[in-house]
Amino acid sequence: MCKLFSIKRFLVITYCFVSLLVINVAQAEQVVVYSARIEELIKPMFDAFTRETGIQVKFTTDKEGALLARLKAEGKRTPADVLITADAGNLWEAARAGLLKSVSSSILEANIPAHLRDPQGHWFGLSVRARTIVYNTQKVKPSELSTYEDLADPKWKGRLCLRTSKKVYNQSLVAMMIAEHGEAETERIVKGWVDNLATEPLSDDTRTLEFVAAGRCDVALVNTYYYGRLMESNSNLPLAIFWPNQKNSGVHVNISGAGVTQFSKNEHAAIKLLEFLSSEKAQNLFADVNMEYPVNPKVKPSKIVAAWGEFKQNPMNLAKAGELQTAAIKLMDRAGYR
Amino acid sequence: MPTDDVWKHLVDTALFTLLINTFWLSVGVVVGTSLLGVSLAWLTAIYQFPGSRFFSWALLLPLAIPAYVTAFIVHGLFDYTGPIQTTLRTWLGSELPWFPDLYGRGGVTVVMILAFYPYVYLMARNAFLTQGKRLLEVAQSLGLNRKQGFFKVALPMARPWIAGGIMLTLMETLADFGTVSVFNYDTFTTAIYKAWFGMFSLPAASQLASLLITLVFVLIIIEQQFRARMRFAETKRSSHADRIVLSGWKACTAICFAASVLFFAFVLPIMQLSGWAAHSLMQSFDQRYLEFLLHSLLLSAMATLITCFVAILLVYAVRLYSNTFTRIAVRIATIGYALPGAVLAVGIFIPLAWLDDQLNEWLLTLFQIEAGLLIQGTVGVMLIAYMTRFLAVAHYPIDSAMQRITRSIDEAAMGFGLTGWAVLRSVHLPMLKTGIFTAAALVFVDVMKEMPITLMTRPFGWDTLAVRIFSLTSEGEWQQAALPAVTLVLAGLVPIILLMRQTDK
Numbered sequence: 001m002c003k004l005f006s007i008k009r010f011l012v013i014t015y016c017f018v019s020l021l022v023i024n025v026a027q028a029e030q031v032v033v034y035s036a037r038i039e040e041l042i043k044p045m046f047d048a049f050t051r052e053t054g055i056q057v058k059f060t061t062d063k064e065g066a067l068l069a070r071l072k073a074e075g076k077r078t079p080a081d082v083l084i085t086a087d088a089g090n091l092w093e094a095a096r097a098g099l100l101k102s103v104s105s106s107i108l109e110a111n112i113p114a115h116l117r118d119p120q121g122h123w124f125g126l127s128v129r130a131r132t133i134v135y136n137t138q139k140v141k142p143s144e145l146s147t148y149e150d151l152a153d154p155k156w157k158g159r160l161c162l163r164t165s166k167k168v169y170n171q172s173l174v175a176m177m178i179a180e181h182g183e184a185e186t187e188r189i190v191k192g193w194v195d196n197l198a199t200e201p202l203s204d205d206t207r208t209l210e211f212v213a214a215g216r217c218d219v220a221l222v223n224t225y226y227y228g229r230l231m232e233s234n235s236n237l238p239l240a241i242f243w244p245n246q247k248n249s250g251v252h253v254n255i256s257g258a259g260v261t262q263f264s265k266n267e268h269a270a271i272k273l274l275e276f277l278s279s280e281k282a283q284n285l286f287a288d289v290n291m292e293y294p295v296n297p298k299v300k301p302s303k304i305v306a307a308w309g310e311f312k313q314n315p316m317n318l319a320k321a322g323e324l325q326t327a328a329i330k331l332m333d334r335a336g337y338r
Numbered sequence: 339m340p341t342d343d344v345w346k347h348l349v350d351t352a353l354f355t356l357l358i359n360t361f362w363l364s365v366g367v368v369v370g371t372s373l374l375g376v377s378l379a380w381l382t383a384i385y386q387f388p389g390s391r392f393f394s395w396a397l398l399l400p401l402a403i404p405a406y407v408t409a410f411i412v413h414g415l416f417d418y419t420g421p422i423q424t425t426l427r428t429w430l431g432s433e434l435p436w437f438p439d440l441y442g443r444g445g446v447t448v449v450m451i452l453a454f455y456p457y458v459y460l461m462a463r464n465a466f467l468t469q470g471k472r473l474l475e476v477a478q479s480l481g482l483n484r485k486q487g488f489f490k491v492a493l494p495m496a497r498p499w500i501a502g503g504i505m506l507t508l509m510e511t512l513a514d515f516g517t518v519s520v521f522n523y524d525t526f527t528t529a530i531y532k533a534w535f536g537m538f539s540l541p542a543a544s545q546l547a548s549l550l551i552t553l554v555f556v557l558i559i560i561e562q563q564f565r566a567r568m569r570f571a572e573t574k575r576s577s578h579a580d581r582i583v584l585s586g587w588k589a590c591t592a593i594c595f596a597a598s599v600l601f602f603a604f605v606l607p608i609m610q611l612s613g614w615a616a617h618s619l620m621q622s623f624d625q626r627y628l629e630f631l632l633h634s635l636l637l638s639a640m641a642t643l644i645t646c647f648v649a650i651l652l653v654y655a656v657r658l659y660s661n662t663f664t665r666i667a668v669r670i671a672t673i674g675y676a677l678p679g680a681v682l683a684v685g686i687f688i689p690l691a692w693l694d695d696q697l698n699e700w701l702l703t704l705f706q707i708e709a710g711l712l713i714q715g716t717v718g719v720m721l722i723a724y725m726t727r728f729l730a731v732a733h734y735p736i737d738s739a740m741q742r743i744t745r746s747i748d749e750a751a752m753g754f755g756l757t758g759w760a761v762l763r764s765v766h767l768p769m770l771k772t773g774i775f776t777a778a779a780l781v782f783v784d785v786m787k788e789m790p791i792t793l794m795t796r797p798f799g800w801d802t803l804a805v806r807i808f809s810l811t812s813e814g815e816w817q818q819a820a821l822p823a824v825t826l827v828l829a830g831l832v833p834i835i836l837l838m839r840q841t842d843k
Contacts, residue, residue, distance in 0.1 A: 040810075058798050063535070065531070069684040097538075202522070203522050214418060330537075
């Protein structure tokens with residue numbers, strides 16, 4: 001005990017600790033971000049913003065739920081100016097809980113289509129994440145595929161792979177289906193999916209894709225950027241993307257997006273950051289780092305992403321995904337979708 | 339949006355399943371870790387065979403790997419798309435219907451046993467070491483054979499240690515979120531997360547959490563009842579010299595057993611991790627790794643000091659003022675370990691934020707000072723949170739060691755004219771030393787691995803290796819996350835090796 005923690009060592013450690021605490025960032029204009037989008041996918045854009053405007057960005061990353069709880073607990077003394085999430089549902093909940101400020105900016109309104117932002121201006125989509133059908137090219141012809149709903153048809157029995165219902169991407173998809181078809185019909189569809197499963201729901205999108213590629217199942221529902229990443233590491237996989245529901249509602253999309261916090265002390269800088277992220281200059285960068293789709297219609301997706309073909313998006317406002325998320329989870333529980 | 343019917347929904351649809359799931363997982367993990375932990379502890383504490391010294395510390399190594407990392411590696415290796423099944427399919431040219439499904443109850447239980455057995459092993463081994471061969475000799479002189487000596491004397495005598503190890507395992511199992519997520523296995527924890535962060539219902543989440551706490555409390559009381567009826571005495575520590583020497587097929591069996599546990603719980607995961615890390619070394623390594631490592635080590639060291647100190651205070655509180663109130667207070671103080679990390683992180687954050695708020699109001703009205711956040715955003719919050727979570731980890735080994743110090747030892751010391759601090763220094767501390775070191779090593783490694791609290795309470799710029807792993811794995815980038823994971827494991831070895839050098843002389 002004494003050897004390990006001698007007084008000298010203790011003092012050295014204490015000194016290091018105190019000096020690390022004391023170092024404070026200079027008081028230039030800055031914006032503090034709570035981000036559920038991970039560092040890799042957000043820092044390049046912050047750096048670009050600082051280069052362009054001179055405004056410093058301080059950020060911390062965590063899961064959505066923890067960030068919301070933290071904002072609530074901090075109340076009016078929160079240091080956060082901006083909340084970034086990787087889905088619409090959590091932004092909707094943040095707005096409902098009074099954690100986000102209503103922002104009106106002609107730039108944001110011009111850059112972001114109406115269905116990808118909150119009608120009251122509490123949050124704004126910054127990149128589009130499309131959840132679509134991926135199939136094994138050796139076992140399925142694209143002509144066999146049509147809609148999300150069709151995957152409940154008995155012809156897919158033992159051929160479908162799904163990620164667990166605990167991921168918000170699936171919750172949003174089901175929530176949007178409730179908005180379109182109503183609860184009873186959606187429950188029938190989800191039950192059909194569960195009946196068609198080739199194996200238990202899997203823990204992530206990449207694993208789901210690998211199962212399709214290995215022939216464990218023939219079709220699956222995944223976000224396109226996971227497909228992009230996997231194909232980048234192994235382009236020989238017998239996988240292809242199919243855009244469902246093109247004749248009716250369109251492909252289900254979610255967003256990663258942001259809002260200005262209710263008690264932001266640097267509102268000006270915060271709005272500037274959002275405007276920058278939605279601008280043509282930043283949109284390429286924002287969407288490209290994760291092979292997502294730009295929200296700004298004036299910006300083209302990256303070459304790799306564009307090669308997957310064009311598709312019609314579901315134009316329903318994403319606020320529905322938040323509003324019906326609880327109902328969606330309950331429905332999936334009832335349908336036995338784990 | 340009405341959320342109060344979330345609880346009713348959970349009761350109607352999920353509660354029964356998750357109770358059953360949690361029950362079987364707990365039973366499986368407790369039985370498995372007890373069998374592995376106690377048998378390995380007995381083997382390395384009493385017997386000598388080729389490699390026994392190596393195994394005595396190497397068997398602790400799995401402690402440095404977070405359970406969910408092991409879980410992910412097991413999936414990477416044994417899943418349908420993993421190398422083992424793929425190779426078998428190529429050889430046999432057919433599907434493998436007999437291959438166990440990883441997503442069942444068995445897979446998650448096995449992974450947790452491999453990840454958590456060192457808790458029982460470490461604590462049981464301390465007990466066996468301090469009783470040593472002498473106890474066995476006494477038993478033999480009373481006409482018991484070795485087997486009877488183990489079951490009738492050594493095992494009952496080691497019960498507070500083993501029970502402590504099992505309680506830690508059990509609490510860790512109940513609090514786990516990462517491992518069960520990889521296996522998509524529904525437990526109390528996943529239900530709490532779902533109610534709170536999915537359905538945005540804090541009431542339902544709190545109801546589930548209180549149910550969990552009640553459950554743990556009952557278990558603790560039962561365990562306490564068992565322990566209260568026992569009295570313990572110290573015998574002299576045995577050294578390597580007087581161990582029973584194994585040879586021939588007995589030595590072979592011992593080596594094979596220890597080696598296979600070590601292989602599956604540590605070597606295999608590390609091989610896979612290193613493979614991934616080598617793959618991503620060029621793109622993911624940067625100078626910040628040194629900073630991550632420094633933060634991890636610094637936080638762990640500070641949290642270890644504070645947590646062990648408080649644990650010692652608690653143990654003495656019970657010894658000096660032994661009444662029901664102090665006993666219950668100590669139990670409540672150590673229950674944090676059984677709470678899911680994110681729930682505990684939020685639970686600690688809310689009162690601290692409130693305190694900050696009060697402090698600010700007070701400074702503003704009295705001195706017109708706008709102080710901003712005084713408590714939040716400092717390392718102090720992290721340390722308080724770590725202490726809350728890991729107090730149990732420090733408490734069990736120290737408490738078990740304290741039970742060895744009987745009243746008669748104190749009286750004897752007084753008979754020699756020793757009082758107060760002198761008793762503490764020359765009698766108690768030497769006897770508590772092993773317990774304190776065990777506590778320190780466990781807390782150190784646990785803090786290094788800890789994720790939700792670190793994520794939630796870290797000040798800006800205080801990223802650790804665990805934060806780095808989170809950042810990469812939350813998007814499924816396991817190859818990228820291997821490098822910080824390997825670094826974390828290596829850093830976790832330091833306290834383990836120090837510990838073994840202290841206790842294994």
